[in-house]
Amino acid sequence: SQTIHQWPATLVQPVGSPLSLECTVEGTSNPNLYWYRQAAGRGLQLLFYSVGIGQISSEVPQNLSASRPQDRQFILSSKKLLLSDSGFYLCAWSEDRITNTGELFFGEGSRLTVL
């Protein structure tokens, strides 16, 4: 069966410091990978998605970047964190289907607090 791991679960960082959140998927190959951010009282906002190694698309301009160095590894980064980067970050995967329909499967999330 497929599993998704995301870490760290909780992170408290000062403004201006770097960030690295990691996500790995097991039990599947060539998944589509996603980074979402969830703000309190608001829907999940798609930040980045990737359909393959080295292929990253950004949905919104921001202080963050993403990379996919391996097929089942997705990394969310920042060189200098802003207060507004605080939030709950979720990694997700979906099967790479021709029709691209189907559900997303989410990791446990990473709570980032920028002080």
Add this chain to the structure above:
Amino acid sequence: EDQVTQSPEALRLQEGESSSLNCSYTVSGLRGLFWYRQDPGKGPEFLFTLYSAGEEKEKERLKATLTKKESFLHITAPKPEDSATYLCAVQGLFSGGYNKLIFGAGTRLAVHP
């Protein structure tokens, strides 16, 4: 622009008191509508996918239905363990070569003994 609105924002029920959550959507051609359950501090857990109007899916005390403009998540005789935030999301036909889902803000359900 694709949009999802969920109501109510919060719902408090007594154990055994059945109710429904609403998800209204606007999308340029529906490819799929998804329901998720999210516990506090956790990632969303997939519940159902609905593809066409008139379709229904069931899982234990939950039943999801779909019309051309909205979806309902019916909760029959809920138990305290059904307490969670329920998220609705849609995928449009023109979402591109990946599963771009548009999420609603969710309904926070609290079931009290």
